[in-house]
Amino acid sequence: NAGVTQTPKFRVLKTGQSMTLLCAQDMNHEYMYWYRQDPGMGLRLIHYSVGEGTTAKGEVPDGYNVSRLKKQNFLLGLESAAPSQTSVYFCASSYDPPQRETQYFGPGTRLLVL
């Protein structure tokens, strides 16, 4: 069981470039989440999914898009990267919603936008 994995671990982008972050889980979880973590702040929810083919906006969705074409994968896309998107991105998953269960986190992706 690999749990929750994230690809890549680290990436440097130039302003305006695009990229996709991949999150994969092998626990057959229904719920998946993308967060960003900035210095001095807790995690903020970007987008989440309550099942294959579904997505929903979180607290800070602007500038990001997501897709959940397969149950085990949740992709986070940046269409035109901005320096304000420099952050550490964490993916998480759970079988049940947060009102019933905790979340399992990936190791994070460090993104630097120049």
Added chain:
Amino acid sequence: SQQGEEDPQALSIQEGENATMNCSYKTSINNLQWYRQNSGRGLVHLILIRSNEREKHSGRLRVTLDTSKKSSSLLITASRAADTASYFCATVTGGGNKLTFGTGTQLKVEL
């Protein structure tokens, strides 16, 4: 804005001492969860306490919840150097599909 606010922001103690971290939140919750984050790593779940519970234990961890004061505390007893990490509280409100994290407490346990 953050739902949960941890206090203190940073805490430094000696190995063997107890560490107490507090979390205050603003709106009614379904449950409150505590997570640990080691430097450069993802978050790891510690304890989930439901709104109708007042206290939970897990090994050296003790969590209390006071819904009337909208606050929770995490106590780590007999701390070890390996407990050095950031600790976050997170709350579940409303429809229950989202966790809202606090800003965290950085704990340093010195030998």
